[in-house]
Amino acid sequence: xxxxxxxxTSNITESWRFPMxxxxxxxxxxxxxxxxxxxxxxxxxxxxxxxDPIIRPSMQAVAKTYDLxxxxxxxxxxxxxxxxxxxxxxxxxxxxxxxxxLVKKSKMGRLLGRATGCCFQRCVxxxxxxxxxIVTYNMDKELGTEYNQRFLKYLEYVQENDFTCxxxxxxxxxxxxxxxxxxxxPDHYLHVVAQRDDGIVVRGAKxxxxxxxxxxEIIVMPTVAMREEDKDYAVSFALPADAEGIVYIMGRQSCDxxxxxxxxLDRGNTFFGGHEALVVFDDVFVPWDRVFMYKxxxxxxxxxxxxxxxxxxxxxxxxxxxxxxxxxxxxxxxxNNVAKASHIKDKIIEMNxxxxxxxxxxxxxASEGFKEDCGTYSVNSLLANIHKQNVTRxxxxxxxxxxxxxxxxxVTLPSEQDLRSPQTGKWLEKYYTASCDVPAINRMRILxxxxxxxxxxxxxxxxxESMHGAGSPQAQRIMISRLVNMAEKKxxxxxxxxxxxxx
Amino acid sequence: xxxxxxxYCGGCNPGYDRVALADYIRESLHGRAxxxxxxxxxxxxxxxxxxxxxxxxxxxxxxxKQIYFIAQIEDAGKFLQDF
Numbered sequence: 001x002x003x004x005x006x007x008x009t010s011n012i013t014e015s016w017r018f019p020m021x022x023x024x025x026x027x028x029x030x031x032x033x034x035x036x037x038x039x040x041x042x043x044x045x046x047x048x049x050x051x052d053p054i055i056r057p058s059m060q061a062v063a064k065t066y067d068l069x070x071x072x073x074x075x076x077x078x079x080x081x082x083x084x085x086x087x088x089x090x091x092x093x094x095x096x097x098x099x100x101x102l103v104k105k106s107k108m109g110r111l112l113g114r115a116t117g118c119c120f121q122r123c124v125x126x127x128x129x130x131x132x133x134i135v136t137y138n139m140d141k142e143l144g145t146e147y148n149q150r151f152l153k154y155l156e157y158v159q160e161n162d163f164t165c166x167x168x169x170x171x172x173x174x175x176x177x178x179x180x181x182x183x184x185x186p187d188h189y190l191h192v193v194a195q196r197d198d199g200i201v202v203r204g205a206k207x208x209x210x211x212x213x214x215x216x217e218i219i220v221m222p223t224v225a226m227r228e229e230d231k232d233y234a235v236s237f238a239l240p241a242d243a244e245g246i247v248y249i250m251g252r253q254s255c256d257x258x259x260x261x262x263x264x265l266d267r268g269n270t271f272f273g274g275h276e277a278l279v280v281f282d283d284v285f286v287p288w289d290r291v292f293m294y295k296x297x298x299x300x301x302x303x304x305x306x307x308x309x310x311x312x313x314x315x316x317x318x319x320x321x322x323x324x325x326x327x328x329x330x331x332x333x334x335x336n337n338v339a340k341a342s343h344i345k346d347k348i349i350e351m352n353x354x355x356x357x358x359x360x361x362x363x364x365x366a367s368e369g370f371k372e373d374c375g376t377y378s379v380n381s382l383l384a385n386i387h388k389q390n391v392t393r394x395x396x397x398x399x400x401x402x403x404x405x406x407x408x409x410x411v412t413l414p415s416e417q418d419l420r421s422p423q424t425g426k427w428l429e430k431y432y433t434a435s436c437d438v439p440a441i442n443r444m445r446i447l448x449x450x451x452x453x454x455x456x457x458x459x460x461x462x463x464x465e466s467m468h469g470a471g472s473p474q475a476q477r478i479m480i481s482r483l484v485n486m487a488e489k490k491x492x493x494x495x496x497x498x499x500x501x502x503x
Numbered sequence: 504x505x506x507x508x509x510x511y512c513g514g515c516n517p518g519y520d521r522v523a524l525a526d527y528i529r530e531s532l533h534g535r536a537x538x539x540x541x542x543x544x545x546x547x548x549x550x551x552x553x554x555x556x557x558x559x560x561x562x563x564x565x566x567x568k569q570i571y572f573i574a575q576i577e578d579a580g581k582f583l584q585d586f
Binding site for chain 1: 509510511513514515516520521522546552559560561
């Protein structure tokens with residue numbers, strides 16, 4: 001029997017629907033079927049999100065985070081011990097209790113990136129939980145509020161039910177030159193529109209929400225540092241993903257309708273994918289027991305900054321995706337019988353150099369982390385921003401090299417149907433078999449995978465998400481500028497060349 | 504018969520197929536060792552199957568037990584020879 005928190009059994013928190021801790025992948029899928037999400041795609045409301053051929057690969061990627069937690073060969077990374085209950089939980093619901101936890105988070109990203117070849121969507125909720133564990137504590141300490149106890153009860157509920165949480169931060173933002181309270185349309189930043197005895201009512205939207213319709217819960221956070229005039233926008237809360245008034249509008253991905261075609265070959269990645277959605281909050285009620293920040297505008301800055309650091313670390317996943325792309329490029333070279341050419345070998349070396357440099361960054365920011373007052377461990381913010389800045393660049397160069405090695409055939413290949421056709425299949429077999437003994441179909445498979453990752457559906461995750469996810473490049477450069485200790489660098493230089501302290 | 508428990512690292516970036524190697528060791532020792540769950544009361548030997556030289560598997564619950572580390576394929580051959 002799962003122990004429920006009475007405070008969390010409000011009418012919109014129906015715990016009975018999810019009666020299992022450390023879910024299996026199958027239980028995760030079943031639990032999603034019980035949600036009543038309002039999801040639109042191609043102008044139509046979906047009846048069944050889980051079985052939709054375009055969305056299902058993304059659900060399967062999240063399911064992998066459940067699956068691996070049950071395997072003895074991955075449990076050391078995929079599970080942790082809850083600091084609340086002492087129980088074994090999925091690491092995605094864990095609050096980091098040590099540097100080792102932070103390092104394992106980075107390693108988990110690489111593991112799952114390689115296992116799925118795409119975005120597995122669950123890191124953002126973990127980052128939201130961790131930052132709220134810190135900021136609710138800091139608010140209580142300074143303001144005498146009771147957010148932290150409220151949050152810890154919610155966290156226990158998430159851990160007990162092994163939920164996937166969507167961490168929703170990015171508002172549509174409207175006019176970028178104006179703060180939230182001066183927007184011509186006040187809903188361009190999510191805000192409070194009414195306060196009631198039993199809770200608050202919010203309106204607005206969150207954009208680019210990765211994995212939104214694969215989530216049980218949605219955790220909302222403000223997106224920019226705020227002043228007093230913005231206090232109605234300084235709000236953080238959690239809701240079941242199917243709370244009344246929440247509407248999801250699915251984002252398109254390049255080549256997405258290939259998932260509607262017969263056959264799997266042209267998808268490239270035959271199992272997994274990602275998704276994003278615009279999430280609209282159309283006057284949504286939030287009970288007080290799920291509100292974690294309410295108009296404390298002074299604390300929004302630290303929430304955004306610390307969440308940013310955690311989420312920039314989370315781009316460890318791109319190292320695992322890079323592993324797949326490098327493996328695909330090497331395989332394509334071998335199929336073309338050019339793997340021994342010196343320039344090909346050098347390109348593969350460069351891809352590995354870039355990929356492992358990314359790995360250095362996500363391990364470093366974790367290893368150089370520190371303990372917050374509340375006990376949660378934070379990453380080193382400077383190194384997390386350096387890591388993410390590299391992520392905005394290196395996957396693009398790795399992709400360019402993969403396309404270089406793959407050759408133009410990657411984008412001129414006929415379809416799987418042409419390969420299967422009695423009229424044309426014989427010609428594709430004849431002309432797409434390279435000099436080595438590799439069947440044309442395998443050559444097509446590996447090229448389609450490279451296409452998928454560098455300009456197809458998975459390029460959303462590997463490239464553009466690497467650019468803009470967890471903050472666009474300039475956001476990291478601002479943080480780098482703020483966080484480097486320039487005075488100490490100058491002092492070191494002056495000391496070595498004989499300039500006195502006074503100059 | 505010697506009771507052996509197999510403990511894996513998390514497998515973030517393993518240099519070889521740890522599960523396949525562990526299966527090979529199990530088959531090679533068929534009839535000579537009993538492979539038991541890690542929570543078995545009387546484990547004689549813990550075989551730590553690590554994906555790389557970092558050897559980060561959490562072995563804290565096996566304090567006082569004999570532990571043999573496998574960090575690369577070659578280590579399996581040596582283990583089987585020594586067994």
